[in-house]
Amino acid sequence: MFKEILHRLQGRIPTLPSHAAYELWAGTYGEQQNNIFLQAEERALLPLLDEHPLTNQSVLDAGCGSGRHIRHCLDRHAMRIVGIDFSRAMLHRGAWASEQHPVSLVEGSVEMLPLRDSSFDLVLVPLVLGHVRNLRPAAAELTRVLKSGGRLLISDWHPENERRGWKRVFEVPFGEGRAGRFAVQHHFHETDEYLRCFESEGFLLEKRIEPAIDESMRKAFENNGMEKIYGKHLGSPLVLVLGFRKP
Numbered sequence: 001m002f003k004e005i006l007h008r009l010q011g012r013i014p015t016l017p018s019h020a021a022y023e024l025w026a027g028t029y030g031e032q033q034n035n036i037f038l039q040a041e042e043r044a045l046l047p048l049l050d051e052h053p054l055t056n057q058s059v060l061d062a063g064c065g066s067g068r069h070i071r072h073c074l075d076r077h078a079m080r081i082v083g084i085d086f087s088r089a090m091l092h093r094g095a096w097a098s099e100q101h102p103v104s105l106v107e108g109s110v111e112m113l114p115l116r117d118s119s120f121d122l123v124l125v126p127l128v129l130g131h132v133r134n135l136r137p138a139a140a141e142l143t144r145v146l147k148s149g150g151r152l153l154i155s156d157w158h159p160e161n162e163r164r165g166w167k168r169v170f171e172v173p174f175g176e177g178r179a180g181r182f183a184v185q186h187h188f189h190e191t192d193e194y195l196r197c198f199e200s201e202g203f204l205l206e207k208r209i210e211p212a213i214d215e216s217m218r219k220a221f222e223n224n225g226m227e228k229i230y231g232k233h234l235g236s237p238l239v240l241v242l243g244f245r246k247p
């Protein structure tokens with residue numbers, strides 16, 4: 001039945017609500033080579049992670065997915081890492097992480113975190129908030145669980161991507177070399193909306209980085225068959241990375 005639906009949908013790109021999308025995407029999530037968005041995001045975010053040692057820090061990875069940033073925090077010897085995600089299938093992808101000593105994985109939403117007040121020194125929210133229609137409940141929850149003096153690092157698709165009409169598309173293989181293509185529902189938030197929302201929670205903006213398409217990404221675009229897009233959008237921002245501190 002499911003295969004039947006996928007067959008019928010092939011050729012169009014339907015948009016799925018984010019929870020349903022990640023439940024479906026989880027099986028292949030993170031397998032794409034040359035993912036230009038992840039490369040751009042890491043180029044901006046990892047130096048921010050490195051600004052302070054994590055050795056005595058308690059870290060929340062909100063919307064941890066397959067645990068990409070949990071791995072980065074493990075590499076930096078974080079004292080305690082909690083990964084939370086609302087998709088069971090994505091948490092399953094991240095299950096490797098729960099076998100590591102300081103990591104625990106929890107099912108839950110960034111809009112209602114099942115976590116104690118003031119329990120983290122560092123909160124990461126990588127490529128997640130675009131899936132949240134209204135930023136305010138998530139911002140209030142992220143503020144609540146962060147200790148005073150703690151850091152909040154957010155990354156997301158850049159609002160420019162919306163203006164270009166780009167979609168977050170993924171493929172689900174369904175046998176005999178065929179695949180269904182879907183877009184994940186994304187609620188674009190302007191940069192000012194992020195700033196207003198988190199500053200009204202009392203956060204101080206420390207970093208704003210907008211990695212753009214540049215020469216170093218040419219190969220990745222070529223390997224994805226996107227040479228034309230590379231030429232057209234060279235110099236345009238791809239990802240928004242914001243670093244805040246809770247006073």
Ligand SMILES: C[S@@+](CC[C@H](N)C(=O)[O-])C[C@H]1O[C@@H](n2cnc3c(N)ncnc32)[C@H](O)[C@@H]1O
Pocket residue numbers: 018022062063064065066067068069084085086087090108109110111125126127128131132
């Ligand atoms: C693009 S993936 C990013 C995964 C990971 N943060 C990374 O950067 O590799 C978005 C993740 O956010 C999760 N997610 C989306 N909305 C969420 C919400 N409201 N609460 C918790 N997780 C959410 C999805 O299930 C998915 O795993």
